[in-house]
Amino acid sequence: MLHLRLITPADRTDDVLRLIEGTVGTTHLAVLPGAARNPAGDLVLCDVAREAGDELLTGLQQLGIEERGSIAVENIDLSLSKRADKAEAEAPGEGADAVLWEHLADATHEESTLSVTYLAFITLATMIAACGVVLDNAILIVGAMAVGPEFGPLAGFCTAIVQRAPRLALRSLTALLVGFAAAMVVTVGFSHFMDAVGLFSAGQLDAERPNTNFIYRPDWFSFVVAVLAGCAGTLSLTSAKSGALVGVAISVTTVPAAANAAVAFSYSEYKQAWGSTEQLLLNLLGIVLAGTLTLLTQKWLWARQRERPAKAGGV
Template sequence: MRLVQVFVPQDQLDLVLETADEAGVDYTVSQDTDRGEFEALVSIPVPPAAVEPLLADLRTAGLDERSYTVVTAAETIISNRTDDLTGRFSRTRISREELQSRAADLAPAASTYFGLLVVSTAIATAGLLLDSAATIIGAMVVAPLMGPALAASVGVVVDDDALATRGVSLQIVGLAVAVVTAAVIGWGLRGTVLLPPGFDITTVPQIRERITPDFLALFLALGSGVAAVISLTRNVGSVLVGVAIAVALVPPAATVGLGIAWGHPEVVLTAGTLVLVNMLSINLTALLLLWASGYRPIQPETVDRVTARLQSRVLVLLAAIAVLSVVLAGVTYGTYRTAAVEHDVTTELETMNEEQLAADSELQFRETAIDYELVDVYTSRQPVVTVHVDRPPGEQLPDDFADNVRERLESATGVDLEVIVELATALRSG
């Protein structure tokens, strides 16, 4: 329930009471004898879904804009008179006015926002370097990125240019600060005793996950945008949703910073693409869902203009996502090709081992190493496959043994390979 309190200006009490009567809501009136500007305070308990139509009726009736209208959440209502009201207003979303107020509150002061963002990025960067998922998730709890994303979308939908501009600015500058923070930390840690000699960030699983994004990565961003709007409009689970949005943005941004610190342009490109696609997708889904939920500007005459502006913004977001998705498509295909070659090589060597076993041969293909990276798919560099072969003492292998192995593996993979066969003499007892 909500308690709507209207500070009624002089000579407008009858207007407010008639509006409340027409809406069929209960109210109480407190006369104001201390100040000449207001003549009464009218308190009206209503369900959340009734707030927006009630405020709209008051505006239509001509309530002075200089009046105060305060909407507060009522923790507990003890009355059997609320059942009828609740049944009449069955919507679950909050009013436009509450939405706008909450969105503004979620975009904190700049000092608070950037302070929390730097701290969360620092923790996330440490989590990436340590390959610690728990540390990364812990950092996301304090990351304040949910507010700006929602503020930008709410500002567009309700025609609040200041709120929209603030939300967009905080997102762009915030992600830039996250990248710079991670880069500075990376520069500071590189070559110190805190990291092993020759440390390569591209070999860390948590970092590698952010530099090999595919289309499935969009599900996190799209789902986070939907969940953020639901949590805002229904006031549920905002902390957990904020974590999901932060996971989609902060770790990839930190990865971009580490790519700058270590001088890996491919890391900057792929992780940077993931950051941008996630940010745009979150904003796109928030815009569409807020509009679909029925939120519109307060002034009816501005609806057409806001609709046109929203459509143009949606088209721009879709176009940007489509362009950036070219990189995701390339990464998706490249990842598939490298994984397919590795799978086919491993499967074929297992088949060759089974053939040796069936022939009572002690020859064994023990293990392989495959040097085939994502970038190799697009540079036409041949995969290099190293095969370790155990053979009994004294057994001679044909001179073309390595060529035969290569032909088998090329036939299985459909790719030209460079095959290195390393022979080892196996001694077995018993």
């Protein structure tokens, strides 16, 4: 269930109440006339089944509530109410399958913004991965994958394509490209420093490296894993299963590939650098393709699922 807290202009409150009462899956409606001060208006509270949330939010936006008032949405972890159980049973579809597009757009907007924190995380992750590739240490590679924040901009770009939001697409693409470029430049300098103090060497990079040589040897398995990870990561965002993102993060070779390319470039090992760059691009392509197709499929399936009760009612 979702809890909605609305501030509505007095001249829109009746329309909002009609919308809420007419939306299947809503309950616990409460109205406090004149309770809001900034902005001035009425305070309207209600609960809605997750599977009916996107329809209700769309209707509220069409009424202009987000422009003249406020729409706040919270997840309800526990609701002991037979009315809530009835509302969820009446709402079409399953809550786990529902996509709240506004929530997804808002979440990916924050994750795909080029900020100092984002640059710090992706740079630190790339430097950790650099240590991992030189030492041929799989644990460091996994750690770097988990630290890397690159899935946020990738998810934002997929969402922007499906929602036809050019600003979000540009913001996500900027964060992705600038983030990786900055991280690789800093890692090149980091590699020179580590070489100067005797901790990195060209011999370590040119060694067989059985645990990490896959990073600069892309193949079809790299693309397949990236596609599967893109599907899983997108589903984890749309279904609020954030724990699955950790598994997604440590299954794709984006940050390690960028790190290996940077270290190889610092030692003029251009063949390894190019192979790592191919690995990076292949993973990015697979994730974007899979994420976009997953969102399109969810959108289509949810539209089909919502049509069934309407058709049944008409019959």
